[in-house]
Amino acid sequence: MRLGVFGGTFDPLHTGHLILAEASREQLQLDRVLFIPAGDPWRKSDREITPASQRLDMVRLATADNPNFEVDDCEVAHEGPSYTVDTLRSLSQRLPEAELYLILGEDALADLPNWRDPAGIASQAMIAVVPRGGIGMPWLPFPASRLLRVEMPYIGISATELRRRSRRGLSLRYLVPAAVEAYIREQGLYRG
Ligand code: ATP
Numbered sequence: 001m002r003l004g005v006f007g008g009t010f011d012p013l014h015t016g017h018l019i020l021a022e023a024s025r026e027q028l029q030l031d032r033v034l035f036i037p038a039g040d041p042w043r044k045s046d047r048e049i050t051p052a053s054q055r056l057d058m059v060r061l062a063t064a065d066n067p068n069f070e071v072d073d074c075e076v077a078h079e080g081p082s083y084t085v086d087t088l089r090s091l092s093q094r095l096p097e098a099e100l101y102l103i104l105g106e107d108a109l110a111d112l113p114n115w116r117d118p119a120g121i122a123s124q125a126m127i128a129v130v131p132r133g134g135i136g137m138p139w140l141p142f143p144a145s146r147l148l149r150v151e152m153p154y155i156g157i158s159a160t161e162l163r164r165r166s167r168r169g170l171s172l173r174y175l176v177p178a179a180v181e182a183y184i185r186e187q188g189l190y191r192g
Helices: 015-027 054-062 082-094 106-114 118-124 159-167 178-187
Strands: 002-008 032-037 068-073 100-103 126-130 148-149
Touching: 002 015, 002 082, 015 032, 015 054, 015 100, 015 126, 032 054, 054 068, 054 178, 082 100, 082 118, 100 106, 106 118, 106 126, 118 126
Parallel strands: 002 032, 002 100, 032 068, 100 126, 126 148
Antiparallel strands: none
C-alpha cells in the first residue's frame, strides 16, 4: 500500500491543501492520503493557534467526501509537541505493509533541516515536494534520491492570509471548502 502522509497546522484547511493532496495522490499513485493535523505545532509557537479539536473538525469536514482521503488524529491526541520522525515510526508500526510518502510544500522542505532528525525522516519515507512559489532547495542531510517532485499549478493561498482576510471581514468563499467556511462562521473563528 502506498500511503501519502500530509501533516500541517491546517489553521484553517484551505483549497491549496486539497489540490496538493489530490495532485500527490494522482502522480504518486497513492492508495490513500492521510491528513495529520499537528497537535502542538512547535515550529509555529510564536503565534496563537486555534485549538486542535477545531482544526481537526475542519480537516474532517473538508475531506469527508473523498474516499481516498483520511484523517489521523495521532498528533492531536498526543500530549506535547509531535515530531514527524516519531509520527512516521508509529505509522510504520501500525501499518507495516505501507510505503510512506511524506508530502511537503517547498516552504516546509526549506524548514526540514531544522526539524528533529531529518535523515531519520527520509529513511522512513520518500519526501514528495510540491511547488510553492519557487523557494530554493535547501541543503538536505539525506540523498537527493529520497526526493520526488509533485507538479501542481501555483496556488497562492496561505492560511495566514485567510486568517487576515477573515479578521478584516473579507470573504473566504472558494478559498476554503464550503463546509469549512460555514464552520468558521458558526464557531466564530478568526475574528478581531
Ligand atoms: P500558515 O500560513 O499558517 O503557515 P499554510 O497555509 O502554510 O499555513 P500549513 O497547514 O502550515 O498551511 O501547511 C501544511 C502543508 O501544506 C505544508 O507542507 C505547506 O507547505 C503546504 N501548503 C500549504 N498551502 C500550500 C499551497 N498553497 N501550495 C502548496 N503547498 C501548500
